[in-house]
Amino acid sequence: MKQVIVMRTDLKMGKGKIAAQACHACLGCYKKADKENLRKWEFSGQKKVVLKISSEEELLELHTLVKETDLTCCLITDAGHTQIEPSTRTCLGIGPGPDDKIDKLTGHLKLL
Template identity: 30%
Template sequence: MYVICRADLEMSPGKLAAQCGHAFTSAYEKALMQRPEVTGEYKGTGEGTKLVMYAKSLTTLVRAYRDLQKAELPHHLVIDRGHKVPPHFTGEPTVTALGVGPVYRDEVEVIMKRYTMIK
């Protein structure tokens, strides 16, 4: 599984962890419905692999979202609503992350290579 988070929002470690949690959970729930066989394989491996990547901006995150839609792969766009954490979270809906999978690596390799791993 993968999560792509927006680097431009400069989220605190706690905020970033929460957004990743939302993205992983929601993408997994969608995958249970869309691709139960792949989800079963993923769950059967124990904890499964999870990678967190950065997108430079909303535009680059939306590009991955559209690519995943076209490929008909399970994904979930996380929109933070109503929270105030200045300067980027003003209470307005804010796209923060994109959860992907479970998927096979070769299904998303072309999409994911545009993003950098969080260190």
């Protein structure tokens, strides 16, 4: 079981901003997740992996693919109070869910 956060790299966000956006995605998915998947994930160490994606277009394509599955997902849109413009989509949280299901969708992406 794992959770994946897919972060846009084209926005050139600072490290703190990236961390905050990843936290939003993690918590957003946590709130939506199936209780059984949460339990399995929590008892297996709550593995999280942060991957990079190069554009909003690619992020939205991935979001569409994930929505066609039974995996939990959460697309994060920033309020625009600090480094980036309001309504900017920054990242996508996926899971927690089975590694193999998530890897089918994100296995081609590299670690952030």
